[in-house]
Amino acid sequence: MGSVTKPAAAAAASSKGDFSPRPEKWSQGSLFTSRTDPAAAQQQEVEGDSLELLRKIVNKENPRMKYTKLEYIGSGTFGDVCRAVDNATGGEVAIKKINLKGLRKKKLKVNELMVMKINRNPNLVNYLDSYLVGDELWLVMEFMDGGTLSDIISKTCLSEDQMAAIFQECLRGLYFLHSNHVIYRDVKSCNILLRTNGSVKLADFGLFAQLTPEQSRRSSVAGTSGWLAPEVVTGQPYGPKVDIWSLGIVGIEMVEREVPCRNAVPVSAQLLTARGERPQLRQPNRFSSCLRDFLSCCLQIDVKCRWSAKELLKHPFIRSAKPPCILAPLINAIKKKKEEWRKKM
Template sequence: MAVNRMREDPEDVFTKQEEIGKGSFGKVYKGINKKTTDVVAIKIIDLEEAEDEIEDIQQEITILSQCDSPYVTKYHGSFLKGSNLWIIMEYLGGGSALDLLKAGSFDELAIATILREILKGLEYLHMEKKIHRDIKAANILLSDHGDVKLADFGVAGQLTNTMVKRNTFVGTPFWMAPEVIKQSAYDAKADVWSLGITAIELAKGEPPNADLHPMRVLFLIPKNNPPQLDSQYSKNFREFVGTCLHHDPSYRPSARDLLKHKFIRMAKKTSYLIEYIDRYKKYREVHRDDDENGDSSGDEIDESSHRNPIDTWKFVTERGTPNGILSDSPTIPTSKKLPTILIPALEELRLKYGADVIDNVQDILLDADKNAPEIIDKLLVQLIHKIKSVST
């Protein structure tokens, strides 16, 4: 049972051990429950530093506390110590699917097995009218025994009986569905698109267009044909990816229907994944010295290459009001908000003035952002202030 014990000192209950990762809003540590000796994961967030993300942290805790599924990481409770919020989660020692890819590629049986478990998680979430909105290999965690679970609900959304679609621009660019980028009304089928992109990521080690600037990818996804796997992969795998990646979400199957797909039905028991977990643990031991020296941590984001699952490009812009969409945030440079402000407008203008004209405008903006992002920052700040002054 998840509990909130804000007044109790978490250090009386848990022994904090080594850092094991970084979540959306803070660092994650391995911990031990002093009374039960159970191993847990402890996410610690400095609320003073994360002041602008408090609503999103509350959203993550709310979503997790409502979930009860073997395919979703379990939430055990929260504690407040000074300005630090301790979020106690299930410990999954096998690493993320992205971690496992560092040690080498997966075969198709492993990919099918991972995807089957994630589809079970999505089936549960979608039945509960929840959308994850950030499906990718980095957010798929494994236990030492091969159990596969969905993690990181920092941008998850809740549908209701009266609001069956969302129109929020959230997620990580390379995995975002076209309708999310365009801020059209969308539903759980957006997760199905992201799952298709994740399937490609699991096969190739990175999502499509990983060599491109994230903002250019956001312009390209709605207008380009959906990515595909080439002939080196099996017909069933190619068909699975193709059925997930329809521009029109009405043509995408539900998570429940995808569980019946031929590719998913070839999946093995999750114990099949243990060899990949063991391979990664050996890889990590070999590279531990490099990690500690900062030579190849894999956690640093190289803005010149844009090849990581880029957390600084994870967008959360909404709250249902223009001020929410246009408000300045110290965590995301203004130039990185360019897509959230301009893409929907450009999509509307594309219909009126034609693709060629709008494509030229996009190219000019992208070149300007690449060569002089500070100018784009200043331009957008001025636009925002002018819009606010006109609206008031």
């Protein structure tokens, strides 16, 4: 994948001013810091302020009376996920159960809950309700009956039309988050969920970072090895474009059915990224120049050259994308095979 040069229109759409103050929006600072007395706010946080906030935010009812567990379906960041049925409606939901032991996890979970409640979008898994059950926080979300993109990648080879539809939906979700000062920080195939109607949504906000006017960049290492952007690996301050790098890695996953350097130990994979070595397609000529250019726009080492979500939505590969409903036959076929396999076990 060669280097790219942004067109004038794309350059004009740069995210340079994307994080201007929006006081009407919730920010991490408004929950956990005091502008007049930071030391006092920090002490308050240590004394368990985050747990008190959770108690104020969550539903006070007993979720065991409202939902019936059907099965365990997987693990997300900081918690296990099960499929359940709403006893009143008969509809299926996903319940993420998070153990709150440990102060930092409590703080993170308040963050996750607030970002889910405030940032609602068709391309983000829909938040429904939350409860405190003993030492656990239960997050009730819509159930994505088509499984994960990781499942799809492991079972079949995606066409470029299918990839374009998936990229477009992910970018719409990321553009929404970035416009609302949120860095996702955990874009990977197992966090991209599907429905049997073809819809594609981002899930699991356990590692998100809420930016504020006072803190428009982050430097903490957060994410999953293999998908980390160079600036995260090298400990440099970073912004929302770390999500774009990770999306480019998801693109490599879709193309080659595995993460670059998958067989290398995590440290080796990170060293390659830290040295400024971009992932390369093993057989680039098998794919269109438009797809290759799109991936190149995502996987630029220099953040200034890496395209934003807004710019990528205007890339020719995405502009030619078909509606996500084209994914429905593929998702349903793979789901049917998985169900048949389960019956044989």
